[in-house]
Amino acid sequence: MNDISQSIDSAAAAPTPLVTKERAAVAMLFFLNGLVIGAWAPKIPFFSEALGLSELMLGVMIFAFGVGSLVLMPIAGMQIARHGSRRVVEVTTLLFIPTVVLVTLVDNVWTGAVAIFLFGGLTGAMDVAMNANAVEVERKMRRSIMSSCHAFWSLGGLCGAATGGFVIAALGVIGHVFLLAAVCLVLFLIARPMILPDAPHPSDEPVKANLPMTPLPWLIGLIALFCMIPEGTVLDWSALYLRNELNASTEMSGFAFAAFSFTMAVCRFAGDFVRDRFGAVNTLRFCGVAAILGLVIAGQADSVTVALVGFAITGIGISNMVPIAFSAGGNIPGLAPGVGLSVVTTMGYSGILFAPSLVGLVAEYTSLSTVYTAIPSLLIVVLALSKLARHADRVTGH
Known part of the structure; x- marks a missing residue:
């Protein structure tokens, strides 16, 4: 029986x-x-x-x-x-x-x-x-x-x-x-x-519909923020970096974001399999290390080719960090998925929307090479918080 x-x-x-x-x-x-x-x-x-x-x-x-x-x-x-x-x-x-x-x-x-x-x-x-x-x-x-x-x-x-x-x-x-x-x-x-109608979750704690006062969604939001700042910086500043600091042609300068986008898209299609196989925490940690390595290579590059390799590796790293953070934000115990997710997405997207402006201000007094070399410090914080990614695994039975 x-x-x-x-x-x-x-x-x-x-x-x-x-x-x-x-x-x-x-x-x-x-x-x-x-x-x-x-x-x-x-x-x-x-x-x-x-x-x-x-x-x-x-x-x-x-x-x-x-x-x-x-x-x-x-x-x-x-x-x-x-x-x-x-x-x-x-x-x-x-x-x-x-x-x-x-x-x-x-x-x-x-x-x-x-x-x-x-x-x-x-x-x-x-x-x-x-x-x-x-x-x-x-x-x-x-x-x-x-x-x-x-x-x-x-x-x-x-x-x-x-x-x-x-x-x-x-x-x-x-x-x-x-x-x-x-x-x-x-x-x-x-x-x-x-479109899937929302299923009831009777085993969950009672959900709250107001903005959460507990720290967990905000900490996961910090992960999303610190993952999306590098993405926004590559989007808005990589072409200028290649052209002004590595003497790339106008045609070549656009390849920085192209290399980043290509590897990110490919790895996102593979990311669900990797996450189910190794778990969200391990996947986030691997991606974080790859992103740090890629940004340092790009920031310290002495040629356009090396910089492109760095941005491609960065795309591999960044690819699955944000989806993991979003899944974790939607599966916080005691919160309706939309509430936790709204905190995480709002904090994350503010990194793409507003951080590149601050990058321009910093680059004005230093260089974009310095910016790309320094930004990995944000991802070290992500690695320190990586255990929070375990909430992304609640949906897959880990």
Whole structure:
């Protein structure tokens, strides 16, 4: 009889098939969000030109995008705690898609500021909701999927950025944005029936729907922050570093972020398998060491080739650190997934949105070589906190 019970329990605990409709749905949501953000990049010059913005004013507008994200992310987390991630991801996606049309049609600075605030805010709100739904899918499947979800976001961003210029040239800015919105709406309508409804968690402690006062989500948020600062620094400053300090050509300077992005995307598709095999704590530690090594190599490089190798290794390291932090944030005992996740995502994305500005200030008085050599000190803190990544393993039975 005990053998029968153990067999039943073992079958119930076994991971589900590698691909399910719920996993496909959340992957499509990540791809959709990335597609819009990628397509936004080639539209920025047109946005600036339409509103007659100086570089300073464009910087303020992009800052408003970041502020919108940081304002609406916690609100989304609280709504997820009350209504579940499925309902919130449906609402935020339907509100998010029109905002990319709105930022294209505005014709003055004030409406532009409102539009880009909403665009950034709903980007962030959808981000929290789709990450929360990915946590729910992980729970149901009893296997890691977060890294591959983020890989689909990267793939969407690549598709949006790579096709945006060509489509704008062929159809114009207005034609491009309406085609983009139509594609996104179709993707959403395909995904919507398959989105996983939030399952009850009767074994969990009672959840809290307000911002948490316990330190755990904030410490996991610190991990996300210190992982995303290097990512933002590579994104915004690597090309300038190669060009100004290593004398790279304009064509070669763009390869720094390309090398970083390529290895990060590949390793994110492999990251779920690695995490399920070795556990979140060990995976985070390996990634942290790789990122530290890559950044030091890039910062101390005496040639463009060595720097590119360093940035590629950094991509391997950074790839799965943030997905692990997000999974951990969505599985904190006693907190609704959306609440813990909103803290972690808000702190993490602030690293990409605001830290690169501080990097510019530091680089003004030192050098970007010094910056890339010093930033690994943040990842040493991540390694010190790496045991907290064990919460990411609650979904996979470790």
